[in-house]
Amino acid sequence: MNQYDAIVIGAGHNGLTNGAYLAKAGLKVAVLERNPYIGGATVSRELHKGWWYSNCSYVSSLLRPEITRDLELPRHGLQVVSFGGGATFMRNGDHFGNYSDHDRHYREMARHSKRDANAYDRYAADTSLQTKLIRPYLMRTPPDPTSMKPRDLRDLLEFARSFMDLGEEKLLDTIKFWTASVGDYLHEYFETDVIKAHMAGSGIIGTALGVYSPGTAYVLLHHYMGDVDGNVGAWGFARGGMGAIADALSKAFQSYGGEIICDANVDEIIVKNGQAAGVALKDGTEYKAPIVVSNLDPKRTFLDITNPSDLPKDVLKKARNFKIRGSSGKLNIALDGLPVFNGLDPRNRLMAGDLHFSDSLERQERAYDDWKAGTWSKDPYLDMMIPSLTDPTMAPPGKHMMSVFVQYAPPKVEGREWTDEDKDGFEKSVIDQISNYSPNFRDLILHCETRTPREIEAEVGLTEGNIFMGELTFDQLLFNRPFPGYAQYRSPIKGMYMCSSGTHPGGGVMAAPGANAAREILADLKRPNTVPGGYADD
C-alpha cells in the first residue's frame, strides 16, 4: 500500500499536468494536495452563494494549446472563452480604450495622440519580434550553458543562432529589451501618459518592481506571449472560473489511472542513500515512490520539505537567495449590478476587458514607492475584470463578479506581519480607488474577499504570495530558473524533481513547467516520451 512509481506534491495546474503525463506513460502516480480541494492558485470558489470567484489566478491565455489539445482538456470539460476590450480610466474623466480591431484601436489612440497611434504599429512589430524569440522555448527544457552534452550544445547553438540571425541592430535592441524597464521601453514609442500607463501595467503585474525598474520590459513580454487560438496576446477566461482548468486536468490525469489525495500535507521528502524514496505527511502517513516531484515553489521545496542534510550547501544558499517577493493582493467582489465608470456607457464592450485607473507612469512608480516603504499603495495599480460580462456562470443574471488584482502589497507591513487592521486598510485603499471613478460601485458590493500576501501564502502556499513563484527577471529566467545548474527540472537528489512555476518558463497558468518536467523524468526513466513539443512558430 501507499507505493507508487511517482508522487507529485501539490495539485495545482503544473502538478496535475506533470502527473497526467507521467500517468499517460504508464506510471502509477499520486498527486498529493494539502488543501481539501485541488487547483492551488488555479481555483474557483463559491464564497458568496451564487457567485463564483477565480480567487487567485483570473485569466487564461498562457495555458499552452499543445497541452490542452494533447490531454483533451475540452473533452474533460474545459472551455476557454476569449474576452476583449479594456480601458484605463483617467483622473480628468476621460478614458483610454483598448479595441481589438486595429483601425478602431488606431482611432482611439489618435484621440489622445496621432503620433502615438501611428507609432503603435512599430511598437507592435518590435514587441512581436521579442515574443517570437521566446515562444519556441516555452515547451522545451532550457539548455544548460555549462554542459557539454550534445543536446545542450545543439540547443544553445540554435538559441544563439536565432539571436545572431537578427542582425546587429535588432540584436542590440533585443539585449536592451531584456534588461530595460518597461517605462523606458515605452518611451521609445509613445509620448502620451495614459497610453504608456495602460501598456506598462503588464510589465509590473506580479512583480516586486516598478515601471522604471530594469527587467520589467520582459515581464510585459511574458504577458504578451500567450495566445487564445493563435491570436497572440489575446486573453481568455476559463468558463466556470480558473478552477475549470484544474478540474479538466484532474479528469485527464485520472483517465490515465492517476490518483489524487487531498488533505495530504507533506512534511518531508524521504531520501535514502541519496535517492528519493517517498514523502512523509505531517500526520505521519508515508507514501513511497522512487520519483518525487515538487510543485511547490523553489524556496518551499528546498527549505521546507527537504531535509538540509540531504542537500548540498550551494542549493540551500541559492534557494534562500531566490527572489520571490510578495508584491500583490487581490479582491474578489460580488456585485448587485454593473458599476458605471466615468461616463462610459456600461453596455460599452470595453467593460468586458481589463480595467485600470493609473493614468500615468508617475502614479505607477509612486505606487511602487509605497511598497518599498513597506506598506500597500495608497494609489494602487489595479488590474480589474468583470468575468461575468463574458461568462454567465460566474454570477446570477444581471449581477456581477469582479476580480481586482492589486499592486502593490508588501509581504510584510513595515517589517512586521500583516494584521487584520492592515488588511482592512488595504481593502479600503482599493475600494476607494474604484469608487473615485465609479459613483455607484460602493453601493453594489454584496460580498468582498480580500487577500493580502498573508492570505495567499497561507491558503495556496505561494511564498510571500508571489503569483509567479519567483520573479520573472533575467537572473531567474531560462537556464537561470530557478537557479543556475538546476534549470532542467532535476534537483541535486536523484529521483527528486521540480515542476512548479518556479521553473522554466515561469508562471501564468501555462502548464508548460509541469509538462517539460515530465519529459525529463521520462527520459531519465528511459520511458517513451508522452509530452508534445511546441507548435512551430511562423
Next chain:
Amino acid sequence: MSDISRDTMLLTTPFHSRVEAMCDLNDWGNWMGYTTPNAYFDVELEYFAVRSTTGVFDLSPMNKYRVTGPDAQRYLDRLITRDVSKIGINRVGYAIWCDDNGQIMDDGTIFRLGEQDYRICSYQRADDWLAWNKLGFDVTIDNESEAVAGLAVQGPTSCTVLTLLGCTDLNQLKPFGIAHYTFEGQPLMVSRTGFTGDLGYEVWVPPETAEALWDQLFELGRDYLIKPIGSYALELARIEAGFLQANVDFMPAEEVVRVGRTRSPFELGLGWLVDFSKPLFNGRSALLKEQANGSRYRFAMLDVEGNKPAEHSFILKGDKQVGTVTSAAWCPTAKANIAYAQIEMPHGAVGDELVAEIYYQRELHWTRLLAPCKVIDAPIFKSPKRWQTPAPPH
C-alpha cells in the same frame, strides 16, 4: 438632398435596421442577394457568444418553401432520400435531396407543421426543382422566403432568453422539436434547430414583427450576454460542429458544369439519410448501384497536426495526392485543427493516416508545410447541452 432613386443591387432583410445599428465593423457580405454582416464587432468574440452565452444570427435569406395538399407527404417522400413519414407533426428532419443520378442538390431541414403541411428550409433556391417534381401530385408549393423572417438564437443561455420572451416551457422542447407562440399578436414559431452544435433555436416570425423581435430579444437578453453574430463566426462554429455547407463542401448537382464534380450522399458521409426501404425516390436506383459498386470518394474529417488551418490543402498518402480539403479551421473550443476533405477511395477510412499539404503566408512569404493528419470518426466539438431536455439554463 436629392431625389435620385436608389435601387441597390442587394436587398436587405426585415431585421436590417437593427442589424445595421449593431454592425460596428460595417463588414457586409452578399448572401442570396441580401446585405448580410460578415462580422459585427469581433469575429472571435461573436463565435464565443455562441459557445458561452447567446449569439443571434439573421437567417432570413434562407429559402423557405411551404408544401401543402393531400399528397404533401408522398411528394416529399419522392423528393428526399429519407423516410418523411418518420417526421412527426411539430418535428423537424434534416434532409438531403438528389438528382436522378443520385447526386446531391442541396441539404436542408423539413419542418412538419401539420398532417399534410410541410416547410422546406434550404440554402439553395429550389423553385424550379420543386415545380418539376410536382407533376402528378396534388400539392401546392409556395415560396415563403420573403414572408418568413428568421433568427438563429444559439448558445447556452438561449433557452433562458427565449423563455423570457414568452416562449413558455421552451426548456421542455426536444431537439428538432417545434413550438408555437404568439408575439405582438402574430405567430412566432420556434424550432430547436441550428448550425452551431450547441443548445440553440431558430425563431420564425412574419416580417412585420421582425424588428420588435430583435429589440425585445436584445433587451431581455442583456443580462444573459446576448450578442449578434455574423457569417464568419457562424462558419467557425459549423466547421467545429461538423455541418456541411452547400457550395463549399459540395456543389449543388444541377449547377455543376464539369464532369465528375458532383457528389453522392455516400461520398459526403450522409448515407445515413438514404432510406432504401422506400420504393422510390429521386436518385434511388443510381444510389443502389453506387452502394453495390462502391463510391468514388469518401468524406473525411481530419484532425491535422499543428495549428495551421489546412485551407484549400491537397491531401497526400505517401507521395500520391488522394484528396482535397473543402473546409478547415482551428477550432477555438475543441482546441483542434480540423479539416473536411474529399478523399479518393479506398483511402480515408477512420484511423487512416494522411498528410495535408498546407500553404500559408506571413508577411508576403509563403511556406509549405506537410502536416500529418488522421481521419476521425465524429465531429470534434460535442456539447451535451445540444441534446439535453430539459434544456440547461446556461
